[in-house]
Amino acid sequence: MRLLRTRIAADGPIPVADFMADCLLHPNHGYYATRDPLGAKGDFTTAPEISQMFGELIGLSLAQSWLDQGAPAPFTLAELGPGRGTLMADILRATARIPGFHDAARICLVEASATLRKAQADTLKGYAPQWLERTAELPDGPLWLVANEFFDALPIRQFVRDGAAWRERCVGLSEDGLQFGLAAPAPVAALQDRIEDTRDGDLVELCPAATAMIRDIGQRIADHGGAALIVDYGDWHSLGDTLQAMKSHAPVDPLAAPGEADLTAHVDFEALALATPSAHTRLTPQGVFLERLGITARAQQLAKGLSGEPLESHITAHRRLTHPAEMGTLFKVLGLFPQSAPPLPGLDA
Secondary structure (H helix, E strand, C coil), X not given: CHHHHHHHHHHCCEEHHXXXXXXXXXXXXXXXXXXXXECCCCCECCHHHHCHHHHHHHHHHHHHHHHHXXXXXXXXXXXXXXXXXXXXXXXXXXXXXXXXXHHHEEEEEECCCHHHHHHHHHHCCCCCCEEECCHHHCCCCCEEEEEECCHHHCCCEEEEEECCEEEEEEEEECCCCEEEEECCCECXXXXXXXXXXXXXXXXXXXXXXXXXXXXXXXXXXXXXXXXXXXXXXXXXXXXXXXXXXXXXXXXXCCCCCCCCCEEECCEEHHHHHHHCCCEECCCEEHHHHHHHCCHHHHHHHHHCCCCHHHHHHHHHHHHHHHCCCCHHHHEEEEEEECCCCCCCCCCCC
């Protein structure tokens, strides 16, 4: 809080994107630089931490896509924001019996947090992953990639419609701490097409980092082959304020404790689809995607050896991943693939 107040006092209010970047990624005080945010002792829980079934099915979808494209070797198997490495570990376990897959795979993890890199190294001991700072560092060649709850944490810019112009939402100072405000009206080239479907006072979010990243990933897939699975919460078209903060598994004021809470925003999947040079699938609810891949049959198989509390936890995990009232509808899946290849299993073109 003190560093932000000092910066704002010296330079004036900062855009929401700068606020998010400082809170999450500051090398010394940023949220991801100072803790492991996952699990019961953290601030949120992701799908791979809920059940092994999630990673297993994603792994099999990626592997079938690899087979459909002729099983190229070598290829890069990458994950963006791998958390503790749980998802990649489940992917690798599920694909262990697919001939040639592990021998051909070069595992790359795009991770900025030193704390989480250590956890990933422990989880993936024996697989010798390579850590990268940015997607631009991914090796050239065929690429199979997964990003689960990654794009929601990228800094967003927020704009409020004011006639034919837009006012950027900023974070400034108040007597008690921080407060939101609006910059002067100005035209925004990236929002020219939103004049038609918005009204005065409507808020629209942009995530330049996400579209730049998808453009790079999609170009690699279009040029060299491969596929990408993007799983996150959000929808097809940005409208409204979706910035939120989570601390100890409960929502909190995003301005209340900078660097102490997780900040995220809903992903605008339409913007990602428009940015990729590759083909893309239809946007599909997570529950539908997992059911198409056979999660219920897998859940029944795993339940055979369970009883009592472990069985109840297993049933709860299945429901949490797939039910419309849980993660099944809020979370969506978008796939990227070459124009010449079929879409990934579980998704429609």
